[in-house]
Amino acid sequence: MADQQKISTIWLLRYLKPVKGRIILLLILLLGSTGLQLMNPQVIQRFIDAASGGGGMSELLELAALFLVLAVVNQSLGVAVTYLGSDVSWRTTNRLRGDLLKHCLRLDMRFHNQKTPGEMIERVDGDVSNISNFFAMFIVQVIGSFVLLAGILGFMYTVSVPIAAVMTAFTLLSVLAMTIIRNVGVQSSSKDREASAALFSLIEERIAGIEDVQANGQVPYVMNRFYRAMRAVFLKGRKAWMLRVVPWNMTVSLFTLAVTAVMLLGVRSYMQGEISLGMLYLIYQYTQMLNDPIERLGDQVQEFQKAKSGMLRSRELLSQRTEILDGEEEWLPDGALSxxxxxxxxxxxxxxxxxxxxxxxxxxxxxxxxxxxxxxxxxxxxxxxxxxxxxxxxxxxxxxxxxxxxxxxxxxxxxxxxxxxxxxxxxxxxxxxxxxxxxxxxxxxxxxxxxxxxxxxxxxxxxxxxxxxxxxxxxxxxxxxxxxxxxxxxxxxxxxxxxxxxxxxxxxxxxxxxxxxxxxxxxxxxxxxxxxxxxxxxxxxxxxxxxxxxxxxxxxxxxxxxxxxxxxxxxxxxxxxxxxx
The missing domain is CATH 3.40.50.300 (P-loop containing nucleotide triphosphate hydrolases)
Known part of the structure; x- marks a missing residue:
């Protein structure tokens, strides 16, 4: 399994290498966006403390203006990050689509006789679309989530060690759970794609032979096969989805426990005068923000399972070898040939x-x-x-x-x-x-x-x-x-x-x-x-x-x-x- 994971990583990096400049720019924008996300709650915390402590109107207006500026800049960076992430994913996966199509065109007729056009469309485009969806948000969601988690936890340790410890435990348990069960839905996702390919093959086959279908009164038969294929897509897709959401269900349960413990500790500290009202808000806000990257990581685990099944199927297709070995001779006599x-x-x-x-x-x-x-x-x-x-x-x-x-x-x-x-x-x-x-x-x-x-x-x-x-x-x-x-x-x-x-x-x-x-x-x-x-x-x-x-x-x-x-x-x-x- 480890060797297969290493091979998949190397295979993936081969397609990411040509866009490394865009990836570096994406990381820089991502760090800036994450930093602004961490700053905004602190501005609100200062605003609440200033308002409850009798601060002047000028100070409150300055804090409000700062909050608006940071929000606008953060939104602009978010748009740029999303655009650049999608650009990286499409540039990367379009190269993969091209390689798959070129490889299929070079395979011999024995291979093509065993594959329907509908199945090949699903292999060249459908599987790669799953990989594209993962690529589009992997850097933004996964790396951004870890940076945001590190920033939140680091700041919380300066406020309250017990609260920070609870939040750290929640984070580590959630990441550990997702790491352990990340492959639980890969096989089912692969079968889901196979069922989808079979459905597309049926549709392509029957549309191509529409004259024979209509002339021989075979529409009811075709519809019966279509419904059976649709049922297979539904059943296998439902099973794959249920297995893919297991990580999300686990993180929701852990978060419920974590937020309860954090809020109890926060309210206790406020009642004892250890923290201000604004700081209590900040703890609450950071706790909510802590859940967002965990949920995004859970979503990406689901996307990873679909993407991995697509990568495995794409690698399997690229591993196919033609029986027709190319020669090296280029010369033939001029004119008509014997x-x-x-x-x-x-x-x-x-x-x-x-x-x-x-x-x-x-x-x-x-x-x-x-x-x-x-x-x-x-x-x-x-x-x-x-x-x-x-x-x-x-x-x-x-x-x-x-x-x-x-x-x-x-x-x-x-x-x-x-x-x-x-x-x-x-x-x-x-x-x-x-x-x-x-x-x-x-x-x-x-x-x-x-x-x-x-x-x-x-x-x-x-x-x-x-x-x-x-x-x-x-x-x-x-x-x-x-x-x-x-x-x-x-x-x-x-x-x-x-x-x-x-x-x-x-x-x-x-x-x-x-x-x-x-x-x-x-x-x-x-x-x-x-x-x-x-x-x-x-x-x-x-x-x-x-x-x-x-x-x-x-x-x-x-x-x-x-x-x-x-x-x-x-x-x-x-x-x-x-x-x-």
Whole structure:
């Protein structure tokens, strides 16, 4: 436990180091604010003693004016401390959010297949928000509370040792109790966050599939699951809250005993003439002030438990390691790239192979058409090529270089892919086409979209390339989105292009237009076209037929078409494209 605490502290300090200047300024302001809090009751004590002792009006007015000045300055310092504390917390935790998101984006697809978007939002933002809340007030509340406690107790020892001793005992017992039980709610708080993540995952999943939910009358089922998830959030959240307030309940009980003892001793001293009426007020006021930092410390113990569960979950996420190890090779030949699969086998899970002993090669500039039934492994070939997963065995070479030796940025610069699921982002048409790359010129964009037949559609938009697209692409038809994705890939000018079902959402006329554009754009690239429609493959050089993860045949398209015994020729003769569905 001690080692874990030490690691957490070191991990925390790494994020606090860049804002150490602001933390020092915050401490200075905090000391000034605490000092003023200690002075104000003493001004009131002098005012009461002066008034009860027959002091002059001028003295009373001076004390009143001093009190007002100190109150205004203290309030101003309080605002500055709160602002600076929040600034420190957001600067610190935003770095953590950035690190978490960057780390998640670098993890392999096996990890992402196990996590829903809703869960990842909760891990990257929800957990860190708990840490942020703790950071925002930790310095202000915890350090400020201890400084205020020290000031109150130090002054009280100059007034009355017995009263100061009672207040000291209350303080030490409260701090000791909170220290002992500070971790009592950490595990429950972690489970509370897990339940919240599950709820967000459910909501995200069902909203994403709203068409299927409504069309199949599944709204009652979804609501039933939602209520069960909400119940789990409520029950686990209630348990976590009840455990987190244990320190506060203990301090309230201790304070009740302490204030009773202090007031009895104070009244006794006043009755015996040992202290003045103003001093009795000061003792009472300091006793009340003593409770405030203790309560704030109790609140921070609760925040600490939530923050610690967030820190543990964040550290656990950052400890995840990708299976995809980056290579060091940056060089690839210029121009179109050759491609070679040598005895490639791959599986998403060990007991279910997806690709088995796939071997073929393409020369630079050649085009390969891949056909096969749904689930035969066609799309898995592209995922293996782009290193979204590790191979079980075998080697893939691009431009004669083993892809495991290549640096991933070098691989992605030269290989482009259009997937069946088109992702569009909240931004302008230009941003979506260039993926926010400001180096791509409008002239290059218009030339590419013209080849794909999108120029009339973009010209018809009210603001052209500056037209705003909503996230998810709801403003585009399925066919337009697919053409859009093709334009995006070709603007990057890759040397090897993978088109996964490029015409699956297009009508015959649009497909013909697309085919002409693809033929022109593939002139300087090696191409792989995965398709169900045989018409899509009329311009390829090679054909590979796959089935059940195996390579059934590979060869020249013309030779396979001329061979009546080939799988490809039988498909052409039958004209029944549904056999591939």
């Amino acid at each position: 491609l070679e699969f040598e005895q490639v086998s791959f599986s998403y899970s060990k007991d279910k192979p997806v690709l088995q002993n796939i071997s073929f090669s393409l020369q630079p500039g050649e085009r390969l058409g891949i056909i096969g039934r749904t689930g035969s492994g066609k799309s898995s070939l592209s995922r293996a090529l782009l290193r979204l997963y590790n191979l079980d065995s075998g080697v893939i070479r691009i431009g004669g270089v083993d892809i495991t030796k290549l640096a991933l940025p070098a691989l992605y610069r030269r290989v482009g892919m259009v997937t069946q699921d088109v992702q569009l982002f909240d931004g302008t048409l230009r941003d979506n086409l260039t993926l926010f790359n400001e180096n791509v010129t409008d002239a290059s964009i218009m030339e590419t979209i013209g080849q794909l037949g999108l120029r009339p559609w973009i010209s018809a938009q009210p603001e052209g390339l500056d037209t705003h697209l909503s996230s998810g692409g709801s403003s585009l038809s399925a066919g337009e989105a697919q053409l859009f994705a093709l334009a995006r890939v070709f603007l990057a000018k890759p040397s090897l292009i993978v088109l996964d079902e490029p015409s699956s959402r297009l009508d015959a006329a649009t497909e013909a237009m697309l085919q002409a554009g693809v033929n022109q754009l593939l002139r300087h690239s090696t191409g792989i076209i995965i398709a169900h429609r045989l018409a899509t493959l009329e311009q390829v050089d090679k054909i590979m037929v796959v089935g059940d993860g195996r390579q059934l045949e590979f060869g020249s398209r013309e030779e396979l078409a001329a061979n009546p015994d080939s799988h490809y020729a039988r498909l052409l003769q039958s004209g029944r494209e549904e056999e591939l569905a």
